[in-house]
Amino acid sequence: MGNEAVFRTSLVSLAAIMVVTGLYTQSLKKMGATYLFGMLAIGGVVLPDWKFFDRPVSQWCTLVAGVADGPSQSAPPSSSFMCRFKLYPVRLVIYTAFYGFGLYKWWKFVR
Template sequence: MADDATLRRSLICLAAIMAVIGLYTHSLKKVMATYLFGMLAIGGVVLPDWEFFDRPVSQWNSPLSVPHLPPLHPPHSPPTPSRFRFYPIRTMIYAMVYGYAFYKWWMYISST
């Protein structure tokens, strides 16, 4: 992952949410459910190889071509950030999956 700061901020936010859930519900099971949900959400949004998924959904089954670097290109240089492109199908898939997961998590947390 090129930007570790984003992962760190996400994990700190998850820890804060877990603390709030723990103080509110006094349930270790609900805190652990929050941890599991949060880690899966972070893993699904922050960690994927966006160069691969930043294409139309129909091309996800085909391999990604790697651009050839010039011979004098330094090996330590960070990759150039690619702009996040909006694809409606990908956005709908993410919204449905994360919306359903958030709903189930909230129903579990709010139950007595």
């Protein structure tokens, strides 16, 4: 991950959400479920190797040239998380469906 501040902010936000969930429901199981869902969400959005996933979904099964070489010298590292995230419609549908379903199941469990 290029920007550790995004990762730290995500973890602090998850801790705050866990505390609120724990105080609201007074259940350790629901706090644990919140932690598990939050870590999966953070791991799926913040941590992936974007050189691999930042291309059309049809090319995800092929290797990326230069991934092992590290960052290329021609492209400067982006300063924000959203600058690295290109919008591909199929990827957006996959992420929305996966995390939407997970959020729905988490909400049903917590309520």
